Amino acid sequence: MxxxxxxxxxxxxxxxxxxxxxxRDAEPAEAYDVVIVGxxxxxxxxxxxxxxxxxxxxxxxxxxxxxGGGNAGRNTTIIRSNYGLPGNEPFYxxxxxxxxxxxxxxxxxxxxxxxxxxxxxxxxxxRDAYARRGNAMRLHGVDAELLSSDDVRKLAPFLDFESARxxxxxxxxxxxxxxxxxxxxxxxxARAASQxxxxxxxxxxxxxxxxxxxxxIVGVETTRGAIRAGKVGLAVAGNSSRVAALAGLRLPIESHxxxxxxxxxxxxxxxxxxxxxxxxxxxSQSDKGGLVFGGDIDGYNSYAQxxxxxxxxxxxxGGMAVMPMIGRARILRSWGGIMDMSMDGxxxxxxxxxxxxxLNAGWCYGGFKATxxxxxxxxxxxxxxxxxxTATAFRLDRFESGHLIDExxxxxxxxxx
Amino acid sequence: MRLPCPYCGDxxxxxxxxxxDAGPRRPEGEDGLFDYVYLxxxxxxxxxxxxxxxxxxxxxIVVTRDTRTHEVHGSSLARESGA
Numbered sequence: 001m002x003x004x005x006x007x008x009x010x011x012x013x014x015x016x017x018x019x020x021x022x023x024r025d026a027e028p029a030e031a032y033d034v035v036i037v038g039x040x041x042x043x044x045x046x047x048x049x050x051x052x053x054x055x056x057x058x059x060x061x062x063x064x065x066x067x068g069g070g071n072a073g074r075n076t077t078i079i080r081s082n083y084g085l086p087g088n089e090p091f092y093x094x095x096x097x098x099x100x101x102x103x104x105x106x107x108x109x110x111x112x113x114x115x116x117x118x119x120x121x122x123x124x125x126x127r128d129a130y131a132r133r134g135n136a137m138r139l140h141g142v143d144a145e146l147l148s149s150d151d152v153r154k155l156a157p158f159l160d161f162e163s164a165r166x167x168x169x170x171x172x173x174x175x176x177x178x179x180x181x182x183x184x185x186x187x188x189x190a191r192a193a194s195q196x197x198x199x200x201x202x203x204x205x206x207x208x209x210x211x212x213x214x215x216x217i218v219g220v221e222t223t224r225g226a227i228r229a230g231k232v233g234l235a236v237a238g239n240s241s242r243v244a245a246l247a248g249l250r251l252p253i254e255s256h257x258x259x260x261x262x263x264x265x266x267x268x269x270x271x272x273x274x275x276x277x278x279x280x281x282x283x284s285q286s287d288k289g290g291l292v293f294g295g296d297i298d299g300y301n302s303y304a305q306x307x308x309x310x311x312x313x314x315x316x317x318g319g320m321a322v323m324p325m326i327g328r329a330r331i332l333r334s335w336g337g338i339m340d341m342s343m344d345g346x347x348x349x350x351x352x353x354x355x356x357x358x359l360n361a362g363w364c365y366g367g368f369k370a371t372x373x374x375x376x377x378x379x380x381x382x383x384x385x386x387x388x389x390t391a392t393a394f395r396l397d398r399f400e401s402g403h404l405i406d407e408x409x410x411x412x413x414x415x416x417x
Numbered sequence: 418m419r420l421p422c423p424y425c426g427d428x429x430x431x432x433x434x435x436x437x438d439a440g441p442r443r444p445e446g447e448d449g450l451f452d453y454v455y456l457x458x459x460x461x462x463x464x465x466x467x468x469x470x471x472x473x474x475x476x477x478i479v480v481t482r483d484t485r486t487h488e489v490h491g492s493s494l495a496r497e498s499g500a
């Protein structure tokens with residue numbers, strides 16, 4: 001069924017009792033052309049674009065828990081394309097363009113809200129760095145604007161502009177950035193993929209891989225039996241190393257915990273996304289009114305999906321420093337997600353050394369915004385065995401060949417990215 | 418999280434810097450250098466990892482910790498455990 005003003009009205013008049021399930025909770029078949037491991041945003045988007053762009057519909061997405069129950073439900077919903085490096089920027093801009101047409105493509109309201117992002121700068125050197133990044137964005141045809149302190153005052157008068165240590169001198173602004181509704185993204189892709197014949201199989205954890213005599217991957221062993229596959233794609237975020245290890249692979253990835261927080265619901269107070277330049281703190285306001293904010297990863301390897309208090313304190317100090325009014329809001333919830341932190345801070349969309357096995361990993365804490373393009377480019381790779389033109393830099397062998405994409409210039413230490 | 422420094426006793430983890438898995442060994446030549454710098458086991462479970470007691474005794478220590486629960490199982494001085 002397509003959503004339209006008529007279907008909404010008809011269901012409203014009948015008391016919303018006639019809505020049907022929007023996707024099939026499928027049982028595993030014996031074999032598929034493609035099996036995608038991981039029913040989060042990236043995995044489901046991959047299935048959707050495999051079917052939509054390449055006509056490959058004999059596809060299963062297998063998920064160890066329920067769809068959208070991993071990092072798709074543990075992010076801060078920010079979408080943006082304000083990267084500096086040529087390996088990254090075209091890809092994230094492609095993602096931004098897909099976000100802009102996603103609701104029409106999926107016929108599903110994913111609540112894309114382009115309210116802008118401003119990255120604040122607090123020193124001359126930081127202004128120079130942001131001007132450079134903004135220019136790099138514009139060279140790739142992406143909107144970027146360097147704001148003065150007065151411009152930022154008009155946008156967000158509640159910030160602490162006159163702080164003696166970190167005065168706000170201005171900001172780098174991308175007006176097309178914003179937020180999207182994380183659950184709706186998952187459900188929208190699941191519905192669209194399911195309608196095209198993709199099987200979405202929940203409570204189905206991969207326990208091993210099926211290899212042929214030549215060593216190629218030809219299927220997966222799962223808690224619900226073996227499933228044969230022409231190709232297997234991994235999109236398992238923080239568990240990338242664990243699942244790859246089942247195939248005997250070691251990845252240039254460490255898993256770290258990133259915490260995020262949401263306040264009680266407030267009337268609209270924040271115009272878009274704001275990031276503090278003198279500490280690691282970023283904040284936006286959800287459509288429900290909660291202030292959604294976060295900061296640094298905890299900094300040590302973790303699969304625990306919860307962090308420790310020093311980072312809570314650090315994030316809240318950052319918030320108080322840049323936006324003192326946040327001190328009046330109460331934190332309602334916090335959560336931790338497991339980030340697959342790569343060695344250069346950038347993702348991997350590439351074939352693995354094992355024939356038949358493909359990787360979509362290393363998203364660090366930037367995976368949500370990448371969801372549409374990640375799915376698009378991973379589907380392209382699975383269907384054609386070639387990288388999509390915007391994702392040619394996300395190679396697995398770049399660490400060995402020296403073609404790193406290190407936005408921060410932090411080197412091979414994942415907890416610094 | 419508190420870490421048991423063999424020299425200082427139980428201390429707040431904030432006093433330490435993290436350097437990751439203590440397993441990889443720097444090879445003598447170029448062979449294996451890529452593995453050493455970039456590849457990690459990244460286990461879900463017990464891991465031996467390097468911490469530097471920067472705001473304490475400045476010893477490098479090896480802590481055994483479970484990455485699923487953050488439970489700490491013990492520690493030793495890095496120079497004594499051959500890390």
